[in-house]
Amino acid sequence: MEKVFLYDTTLRDGSQAEGVSFSLEDKIRILQKLDEFHMDYVECGWPGANPKDTVLFERIKKMKLHHSKVVAFGATRRPNRKVKEDPQVENLVKAESPVVTIFGKSWDFHVTEALKTTLEENLSMVYETVEYLKRYVDEVIFDAEHFFDGFKHNPEYALAVLEAAIRGGADWVVLCDTNGGSLPHEVYEITKKVKEKFPQAKIGIHAHNDSDTAVANSLMAVLAGARQVHGTINGIGERTGNANLCSIIPNLQLKMGMQVVPEESLRKLTDLAHFVAEIANVPLPRNMPYVGESAFAHKAGVHASAVLKSSRTYEHVDPSVVGNRRKVTVSDLSGRSNVVYKLREMGIEVDERSPELIKLVEKIKDMEKEGYHFEAAEASFELLCKRHFGLVRNYFDLDAYRVLIAKRSTDNTPVSEATVRLKVGELMEHTASLGNGPVSALDRALRKALEEFYPSLKEVQLVDYKVRIVNESEGTSAKVRVLIESTDGKRRWGTVGVSENIIEASWIALTDSIVYKLMKDEEEGII
Numbered sequence: 407m408e409k410v411f412l413y414d415t416t417l418r419d420g421s422q423a424e425g426v427s428f429s430l431e432d433k434i435r436i437l438q439k440l441d442e443f444h445m446d447y448v449e450c451g452w453p454g455a456n457p458k459d460t461v462l463f464e465r466i467k468k469m470k471l472h473h474s475k476v477v478a479f480g481a482t483r484r485p486n487r488k489v490k491e492d493p494q495v496e497n498l499v500k501a502e503s504p505v506v507t508i509f510g511k512s513w514d515f516h517v518t519e520a521l522k523t524t525l526e527e528n529l530s531m532v533y534e535t536v537e538y539l540k541r542y543v544d545e546v547i548f549d550a551e552h553f554f555d556g557f558k559h560n561p562e563y564a565l566a567v568l569e570a571a572i573r574g575g576a577d578w579v580v581l582c583d584t585n586g587g588s589l590p591h592e593v594y595e596i597t598k599k600v601k602e603k604f605p606q607a608k609i610g611i612h613a614h615n616d617s618d619t620a621v622a623n624s625l626m627a628v629l630a631g632a633r634q635v636h637g638t639i640n641g642i643g644e645r646t647g648n649a650n651l652c653s654i655i656p657n658l659q660l661k662m663g664m665q666v667v668p669e670e671s672l673r674k675l676t677d678l679a680h681f682v683a684e685i686a687n688v689p690l691p692r693n694m695p696y697v698g699e700s701a702f703a704h705k706a707g708v709h710a711s712a713v714l715k716s717s718r719t720y721e722h723v724d725p726s727v728v729g730n731r732r733k734v735t736v737s738d739l740s741g742r743s744n745v746v747y748k749l750r751e752m753g754i755e756v757d758e759r760s761p762e763l764i765k766l767v768e769k770i771k772d773m774e775k776e777g778y779h780f781e782a783a784e785a786s787f788e789l790l791c792k793r794h795f796g797l798v799r800n801y802f803d804l805d806a807y808r809v810l811i812a813k814r815s816t817d818n819t820p821v822s823e824a825t826v827r828l829k830v831g832e833l834m835e836h837t838a839s840l841g842n843g844p845v846s847a848l849d850r851a852l853r854k855a856l857e858e859f860y861p862s863l864k865e866v867q868l869v870d871y872k873v874r875i876v877n878e879s880e881g882t883s884a885k886v887r888v889l890i891e892s893t894d895g896k897r898r899w900g901t902v903g904v905s906e907n908i909i910e911a912s913w914i915a916l917t918d919s920i921v922y923k924l925m926k927d928e929e930e931g932i933i
């Protein structure tokens with residue numbers, strides 16, 4: 407298999423995304439993670455451009471990496487200046503990284519309009535900077551900024567810029583679609599022409615996603631002969647982002663027969679995507695190919711039915727190969743197969759044609775019609791199924807609850823107070839509690855009543871609470887759906903309640919959360 411080198415620029419071009427700001431420690435953690443992943447090149451930043459990146463390269467000098475080459479990024483020398491007198495270039499040498507990438511203009515329009523210099527001077531800037539850096543650095547990569555736009559306007563000049571970099575000793579020349587306006591067929595044709603012109607040169611591709619084709623453009627460049635692919639994890643980057651390595655890697659390796667990363671790394675791809683999303687504080691879209699939560703989720707009954715027979719019927723690759731997992735969801739679009747699949751996950755085997763199963767499917771559809779949404783509340787769904795088959799013990803019986811909300815003119819915020827009366831076995835408990843709002847007061851009163859009997863409930867915390875209006879159809883009063891997310895430090899679970907009354911909907915979701923915790927503790931032998 408032919409090797410394609412991966413070049414990650416999450417820490418440099420990725421940090422140019424609006425809203426992303428990596429701290430020094432964030433950058434170190436991502437670099438370590440990319441090294442573990444066997445990323446070939448990791449572009450860490452622009453030394454000298456800001457104090458954080460300067461310190462970062464100092465820190466990196468003391469780090470031991472196992473698989474990745476660290477890259478310092480910068481520009482060609484400024485116009486009309488000696489290269490060794492340009493502090494920006496000197497900072498690149500001082501970074502002491504084994505690889506330096508410099509970008510230079512390859513579109514004549516940019517040379518005259520942005521750099522305000524002559525086409526000849528720009529060629530000298532490219533040649534001299536590469537030649538100078540090659541004296542100090544093992545590997546010099548030249549990013550030909552705006553290469554495709556430049557080639558379309560003035561191919562001779564765009565090629566002359568590459569020629570200057572190659573003559574200077576550049577190890578790689580990288581064709582950049584800086585404005586992201588090129589389409590796959592153009593990238594293929596232009597890359598092929600570059601390959602024909604410079605058959606000995608090693609070529610790379612750096613694509614931006616403004617036309618939503620950055621991944622396709624990168625793959626087409628590889629087809630045309632590029633062997634270094636630039637991109638970022640999850641495609642974060644300036645404007646609409648860079649080519650998404652989380653799609654490029656599996657596409658190259660699983661579908662185009664290229665050697666990219668070890669199989670073990672590929673199995674860590676989903677983990678890597680979530681790790682970077684978390685640190686960048688950019689939520690990973692559910693529908694992100696390969697690594698998103700829904701990338702292998704089957705919702706429609708027809709799909710679930712076929713997937714149960716053979717997963718290949720509705721999956722382009724096995725999710726485990728990229729470290730993701732198959733998921734079957736349950737909703738009003740489900741058939742028996744979705745439910746059978748979920749029951750199997752719970753350890754319940756049931757005949758597909760049994761009346762019990764048919765009744766359960768009908769119950770689910772009726773509840774979804776009422777406003778329940780089980781996709782987002784897997785714990786309530788599990789309770790519903792297990793209750794249906796008589797597998798949930800009765801931990802307590804509610805006698806009554808009451809919630810009071812009061813605000814006097816002298817109060818800044820209203821005071822919420824809840825009382826709960828319930829029976830555990832033969833014992834009646836009656837508790838009251840205050841809370842920041844009615845739901846937290848109810849939650850506290852409920853747990854106060856139960857903690858004496860079930861001490862593990864002390865570990866439970868509510869971490870999210872969402873309310874939606876669910877039916878606005880004529881003739882019915884609006885219902886609300888409450889979704890609650892809880893955690894006990896070990897696991898996280900979602901529950902749902904629907905009612906015309908927001909407190910009652912919250913109560914249903916709250917009690918499901920408590921019962922789910924008790925059921926799981928009992929299954930694990932904790933209570």
Ligand SMILES: CC(=O)SCCNC(=O)CCNC(=O)[C@H](O)C(C)(C)COP(=O)(O)OP(=O)(O)OC[C@H]1O[C@@H](n2cnc3c(N)ncnc32)[C@H](O)[C@@H]1OP(=O)(O)O
Nearest residue numbers: 452454455456481482483484485509510511520521551584
């Ligand atoms: C396509 C890309 O994404 S390239 C990477 C872009 N990344 C960044 O810009 C992020 C980091 N940048 C920075 O921190 C700052 O812009 C710095 C420190 C590099 C420069 O800051 P300043 O000196 O204040 O300049 P400023 O940002 O206003 O303008 C950029 C300068 O770079 C020059 N420049 C642009 N491209 C090149 C190039 N290929 N080679 C040399 N100089 C270049 C511009 O002409 C401009 O110079 P001018 O002010 O003399 O016209």
Ligand SMILES: CC(=O)C(=O)O
Nearest residue numbers: 509549551552582584
């Ligand atoms: C170099 C670079 O980031 C670009 O041309 O897009």
